[in-house]
Amino acid sequence: MMNEAKITRAYELAHERYGALGVDTGKALDSLATVPLSLHCWQGDDVGGFERPAAALSGGGLQVTGSYPGKARTVDELRLDLQEAYSLIPGRHRLNLHAMYGEFGSTPVDRDEISADHFKGWIEWARGNALKLDFNATCFSHPKASLGYTLSSRDKSIRKFWIDHVTRCREISSVMGRDLQSPCIHNLWIPDGSKDTSLDRSLRRALLTESLDAIYETNYKPAEMKDSVESKLFGIGSESFVVGSHEFYFGYALSRKKMLCLDMGHFHPTESLADKVSAILQFFDELLLHVSRGVRWDSDHVAILNDDLQALAQEIVRSNALGRVHLALDFFDASINRVGAWVIGARSALKALLGALLEPTEKLRGFERDGNYFARLALLEEAKTLPAGSVWDYFCLKMNVPPSESWMNEVDRYEKEVLSKRI
Numbered sequence: 001m002m003n004e005a006k007i008t009r010a011y012e013l014a015h016e017r018y019g020a021l022g023v024d025t026g027k028a029l030d031s032l033a034t035v036p037l038s039l040h041c042w043q044g045d046d047v048g049g050f051e052r053p054a055a056a057l058s059g060g061g062l063q064v065t066g067s068y069p070g071k072a073r074t075v076d077e078l079r080l081d082l083q084e085a086y087s088l089i090p091g092r093h094r095l096n097l098h099a100m101y102g103e104f105g106s107t108p109v110d111r112d113e114i115s116a117d118h119f120k121g122w123i124e125w126a127r128g129n130a131l132k133l134d135f136n137a138t139c140f141s142h143p144k145a146s147l148g149y150t151l152s153s154r155d156k157s158i159r160k161f162w163i164d165h166v167t168r169c170r171e172i173s174s175v176m177g178r179d180l181q182s183p184c185i186h187n188l189w190i191p192d193g194s195k196d197t198s199l200d201r202s203l204r205r206a207l208l209t210e211s212l213d214a215i216y217e218t219n220y221k222p223a224e225m226k227d228s229v230e231s232k233l234f235g236i237g238s239e240s241f242v243v244g245s246h247e248f249y250f251g252y253a254l255s256r257k258k259m260l261c262l263d264m265g266h267f268h269p270t271e272s273l274a275d276k277v278s279a280i281l282q283f284f285d286e287l288l289l290h291v292s293r294g295v296r297w298d299s300d301h302v303a304i305l306n307d308d309l310q311a312l313a314q315e316i317v318r319s320n321a322l323g324r325v326h327l328a329l330d331f332f333d334a335s336i337n338r339v340g341a342w343v344i345g346a347r348s349a350l351k352a353l354l355g356a357l358l359e360p361t362e363k364l365r366g367f368e369r370d371g372n373y374f375a376r377l378a379l380l381e382e383a384k385t386l387p388a389g390s391v392w393d394y395f396c397l398k399m400n401v402p403p404s405e406s407w408m409n410e411v412d413r414y415e416k417e418v419l420s421k422r423i
Contacts, residue, residue, distance in 0.1 A: 007403060011394035014387040021360040021383075025391050028357035031322065032395065035353060037291075037346050038094040038134045038185075038328035041101050044081045044342070045072040046334045047141075049100025052108050055141035062140060062191070063236055066335030070419030075103055077422070079125055084414050085342040086129070088407045090350065090399035094182075095131050096328050097122060099138040099169050111142065112164035116175040123179050132182040134328065137169040139190045151211035152192045152204040152243045159211050162190075166215045170225065177224035185288060185326060187261050188215075189230040193238025204243045209252065216256060228259035228288045232266040235298065250280075259286050263330060264308060265294035274311035278319045287321075290330035291349050300331040303345040305352055313352035318361060322353075337419070340411045347407075354395065355388050 015025045042049075046064045048071075049055050072078035078101075086093065099111060102118030109118065116123075126133050139150045139162055147153070150162040170186050177184035192204065216227065231246040232238075246267070253260045260280060264273050273289075280287055291309065293301040303309060316325050329345050360383060367376040393403035402410060 004397060007390075007393045007397050010387070010390035014390040014394075017387060018358060018360075018391075021386075022363055023358055023360050025358065028354065029391070029395050029398070031357055032350065032354050033091055033399070035091065035322060035327070035350070036093050036132070037089075037091070037349055038096040038326070039082065039085065039089075039342060039346060040096045040329045040331075041078060041082070042098055043329070043332050043345075044078045044338050046338075047098075047332055049098065049138070049141075050075055050102065050104065051100050052104055052106060055100055055138075064332050064334050066333060068335055068337060070415065070422050071334065071338060073422065075101070075121065080418070081339050082342075083129065084410075084418075085339050085346070086131075088343045088401055088410060089346040090396050090401045092130065093346070094134055094328075095122075095126060096134040096136065096187075096330075098136045099165070099172075100141070111138065112161050112168065114165070114168050114172070116172045119172055119176065123176055126180060132180050132184070133176045134185045134187070135169060135173040135176060136187050136189070137166040139165070139188075145191065148194065148237055149192045149204070149243075150190050151215075152190075152208040154203075154207070159207065163211050163214050167218070170215070170218065170220065170227070173225040174220045175224075178221075183223060184225045185228055185259070185328075186225055187228045187230055187288060187328075189232070189261075190244055191235055191238060192243040193235060194241040195237050196240050198241040201241060201243075204241075205248055208243050208248070212252060212256075216258070226259055226286070228261040229253055230261035230263060230266070230288075230290070232263070232298070233268060254283055259288055259326075260284055261288040261290060263290035263292055263298075264303075264312070265292040265298040265300060265330075266290075269294060269296060272311065273308065274315040277312070277315045277321065277325070281319060281321055281324060286324050286326065288326045288328065290328050291345065292329075292331045300333070302331050302333050302336075302341045303329065303348050305348045305355075309348060309352045310355060313349075313356040314359065317353070317356035317359070337411060337415055339414060339419070340408075343407060343411065351388075351392055354392055358386065358388055358391060359383060 018025050072081050102114055103121045104118055144158055144161050153159050173184040173186035229249045231244055231249040232242050234242055262273055291303045293303050295301050333341050364376055364379055396403035
């Protein structure tokens with residue numbers, strides 16, 4: 001592990017190198033320190049939750065693979081694992097909860113009956129750890145989702161059950177936001193769709209519109225909670241038809257003044273999510289992005305610093321949209337150390353943002369304005385090997401988290417002393 005003096009010296013050299021291109025590394029780090037990532041609780045226990053009886057994850061476009069030992073089995077274990085992850089991620093961040101992660105005790109509580117009382121423990125825990133909360137309705141892994149349709153079901157009683165569930169989730173979100181004095185983003189994704197050809201696309205979308213309008217009848221203060229809706233191209237069991245497509249939710253969100261949520265794995269592999277950012281922000285005040293990694297399909301692999309993530313971060317920064325774009329992690333890998341997966345994904349997302357903040361954008365824009373596309377492309381390529389790693393290590397040092405690869409030793413220690421003892 002590099003010592004503090006070596007990290008500082010490397011940073012000073014990097015500061016000079018970037019400065020020659022008109023980039024202020026100190027300003028970049030100040031900006032990065034203000035960006036909160038919302039870590040997803042469901043990576044810690046393979047999207048299991050704490051309902052009684054336990055939810056059985058099946059269908060609905062979700063699949064978790066792997067059986068690496070040490071997953072969280074209780075709320076306390078999940079919180080302990082999260083605290084370990086946060087200690088290795090520079091900056092001050094958030095937690096994204098699903099409704100199935102409440103503290104329900106021994107008495108079964110169905111999803112249309114949940115309340116803020118079931119999340120008081122999470123609110124207190126978040127307050128004690130200087131965290132803010134985001135929330136999600138859980139419209140999968142339930143008998144009333146087994147036929148593939150929830151808010152767009154033909155069965156009125158099924159629709160009412162899920163309308164009541166999401167309505168309660170919005171109430172819970174408002175309490176979280178008010179108590180923690182930070183807007184809680186309530187995101188809605190449903191698995192509705194058909195495995196094979198459907199003749200009822202128009203009907204299903206009309207029913208979904210009707211259900212959503214009923215859910216959003218109650219308005220909450222933006223200082224307490226904000227609504228977002230999340231689209232998908234296809235899922236397991238909905239390969240041929242997804243009710244909540246990108247086009248559907250774009251139109252709904254725009255007409256009802258809701259936030260749009262885009263997941264990096266929810267589009268065609270050759271489709272650029274980065275290109276959508278500046279287009280959508282012409283018409284929306286804010287945007288929620290779920291950071292994930294699809295491998296040939298929406299496989300929810302751990303986010304890494306690849307071209308897609310770098311391009312997304314660059315577009316956010318180039319659009320001057322750091323204050324308008326919310327970033328949340330959304331992946332689940334049960335084949336590796338789950339705490340390590342959180343840290344890899346979070347640090348990768350922050351590294352991508354740092355790389356974008358360190359880009360010599362003004363110089364590049366100058367070349368573009370002058371029509372000097374050779375120079376633009378040449379500098380874009382040269383910028384790829386600038387010493388961003390030295391700036392990152394210095395950021396970690398200043399945030400009191402392990403720099404470089406040294407954090408891996410802490411994950412190993414935690415696995416030996418904590419995770420390996422879970423049977």
